[in-house]
Amino acid sequence: MITVIKLGGNIIDDEIQLNEFLLQLSHLSGKKILVHGGGKLATALSSKLGIVAEMLNGRRVTDAETLKVITMVYAGWINKSVVAKLQALNCNAIGLSGADGNSVKSEKRSPLPIDYGFVGDPLEVNVELLLNLMHAGFAPVVAPVTHDGKGQLLNTNADTMASVIASALCKKEDVQLLYCFEKNGVLKNVADEKNIFPELTNEQTEELKLIGKIHSGMLPKLKAGFSAKTNGVHRVVIGNAMQLENLASKNSECTLLHL
Amino acid sequence: MITVIKLGGNIIDDEIQLNEFLLQLSHLSGKKILVHGGGKLATALSSKLGIVAEMLNGRRVTDAETLKVITMVYAGWINKSVVAKLQALNCNAIGLSGADGNSVKSEKRSPLPIDYGFVGDPLEVNVELLLNLMHAGFAPVVAPVTHDGKGQLLNTNADTMASVIASALCKKEDVQLLYCFEKNGVLKNVADEKNIFPELTNEQTEELKLIGKIHSGMLPKLKAGFSAKTNGVHRVVIGNAMQLENLASKNSECTLLHL
Numbered sequence: 001m002i003t004v005i006k007l008g009g010n011i012i013d014d015e016i017q018l019n020e021f022l023l024q025l026s027h028l029s030g031k032k033i034l035v036h037g038g039g040k041l042a043t044a045l046s047s048k049l050g051i052v053a054e055m056l057n058g059r060r061v062t063d064a065e066t067l068k069v070i071t072m073v074y075a076g077w078i079n080k081s082v083v084a085k086l087q088a089l090n091c092n093a094i095g096l097s098g099a100d101g102n103s104v105k106s107e108k109r110s111p112l113p114i115d116y117g118f119v120g121d122p123l124e125v126n127v128e129l130l131l132n133l134m135h136a137g138f139a140p141v142v143a144p145v146t147h148d149g150k151g152q153l154l155n156t157n158a159d160t161m162a163s164v165i166a167s168a169l170c171k172k173e174d175v176q177l178l179y180c181f182e183k184n185g186v187l188k189n190v191a192d193e194k195n196i197f198p199e200l201t202n203e204q205t206e207e208l209k210l211i212g213k214i215h216s217g218m219l220p221k222l223k224a225g226f227s228a229k230t231n232g233v234h235r236v237v238i239g240n241a242m243q244l245e246n247l248a249s250k251n252s253e254c255t256l257l258h259l
Numbered sequence: 260m261i262t263v264i265k266l267g268g269n270i271i272d273d274e275i276q277l278n279e280f281l282l283q284l285s286h287l288s289g290k291k292i293l294v295h296g297g298g299k300l301a302t303a304l305s306s307k308l309g310i311v312a313e314m315l316n317g318r319r320v321t322d323a324e325t326l327k328v329i330t331m332v333y334a335g336w337i338n339k340s341v342v343a344k345l346q347a348l349n350c351n352a353i354g355l356s357g358a359d360g361n362s363v364k365s366e367k368r369s370p371l372p373i374d375y376g377f378v379g380d381p382l383e384v385n386v387e388l389l390l391n392l393m394h395a396g397f398a399p400v401v402a403p404v405t406h407d408g409k410g411q412l413l414n415t416n417a418d419t420m421a422s423v424i425a426s427a428l429c430k431k432e433d434v435q436l437l438y439c440f441e442k443n444g445v446l447k448n449v450a451d452e453k454n455i456f457p458e459l460t461n462e463q464t465e466e467l468k469l470i471g472k473i474h475s476g477m478l479p480k481l482k483a484g485f486s487a488k489t490n491g492v493h494r495v496v497i498g499n500a501m502q503l504e505n506l507a508s509k510n511s512e513c514t515l516l517h518l
Binding site: 048049068071072073074075076077079080081083084085087088092093094095096097099100101102132136138145147149150151152153 | 307308327330331332333334335336338339340342343344346347351352353354355356358359360361391395397404406408409410411412
């Protein structure tokens with residue numbers, strides 16, 4: 001069983017929670033891959049550098065300067081800090097962007113109808129590389145930056161990266177995919193942190209989406225999660241990063257996705 | 260034969276020269292490792308961010324903010340840009356900091372007599388990891404950032420990194436070490452770019468140093484190079500990055516180090 005874990009940005013921004021999460025990650029037995037998001041550091045750095053964020057439909061456009069900041073922060077500072085912390089916990093982490101060993105090749109999103117700039121949608125995962133590293137005892141730590149194979153780095157959604165990696169690996173081995181963030185799962189009501197959906201099907205999600213019962217920020221994560229299920233990933237859950245060990249061993253409250 | 264190549268910062272700052280160097284690197288047959296320096300981007304970014312460089316004895320002190328900038332620029336932007344460019348040239352590059360796979364563990368330099376901050380001197384190279392990657396067809400691209408094994412990233416001199424990596428690898432296989440930069444070798448006279456020392460021994464270097472005939476910027480490179488020779492590296496040269504293929508196949512003017 002391979003465990004693919006996606007860690008959300010809010011945990012990365014909180015050093016105490018990040019350390020706790022990484023400690024639990026280091027205790028997980030079996031093969032594991034961590035895909036991390038970005039956190040607020042990239043936005044803070046852009047703002048300090050006076051890069052004005054261009055927004056389209058509520059989404060940030062990745063221009064050349066923003067791509068540089070994202071690569072520096074995600075593939076540089078966050079990735080290497082996480083790897084160094086895991087090494088200190090005796091977890092033999094190895095950091096990768098999608099360009100490294102061609103681990104995740106993507107294609108630049110079409111500029112039509114909306115040009116989001118240097119954003120890439122994953123096309124292909126180097127399953128052999130990831131499996132070989134895990135067989136050799138390494139835990140890949142993947143930053144959400146990919147490449148197009150023609151020399152261009154691309155900003156890629158971390159939820160999608162985790163889904164695509166889990167989907168590719170499950171053709172070879174049993175895979176579970178854990179989306180870890182600061183909540184216990186998908187909330188039934190955004191005002192109530194305690195009530196989560198213990199299970200969600202794709203159909204239920206579509207209905208809840210229509211009546212506006214699911215927070216818009218959850219939708220890309222759910223879409224990525226259901227896509228992994230469709231592709232054959234054994235178990236997909238959304239849950240609390242502080243419960244990683246319990247999430248992995250099925251002992252924690254969380255939202256379990258079903259097709 | 261393994262070729263360890265160190266690329267200096269001035270070439271990294273010049274995209275046309277960088278592309279030409281990487282094209283030649285992609286043509287080199289056999290196992291190869293690239294260690295890259297930093298270039299001016301880290302200084303430019305620090306200055307934009309208002310980080311005031313503290314200098315001691317002409318050397319920059321690596322405080323916590325500077326370490327972050329260095330990790331972002333060296334292990335993030337430069338490392339990933341170089342890897343993506345090499346991938347586009349069909350060279351299966353994989354970027355590493357010293358923390359990744361514990362490839363280079365270092366120890367924080369003693370704060371006495373001078374506290375240079377988060378600077379690390381390499382202690383140990385993970386030869387098995389580097390050899391396994393090269394046997395599997397990858398070309399490691401190493402950024403000059405290491406870790407202490409206790410979770411701390413450390414700024415490390417790239418010339419030293421290249422020397423230490425070459426020294427460790429040569430216990431297992433024949434190694435040549437090529438220091439590539441913007442000049443043809445060690446100049447006999449700083450005012451004359453055309454006249455280089457075709458060969459230098461450690462003793463000659465010490466004499467030239469005493470009479471001030473070698474530019475101070477060359478001394479750490481020469482020290483690192485002679486250290487590699489002492490440790491058993493077969494061939495150590497200092498030469499022009501634009502002549503990489505010729506340097507590797509011994510057809511170019513350069514400075515060859517002898518003990």
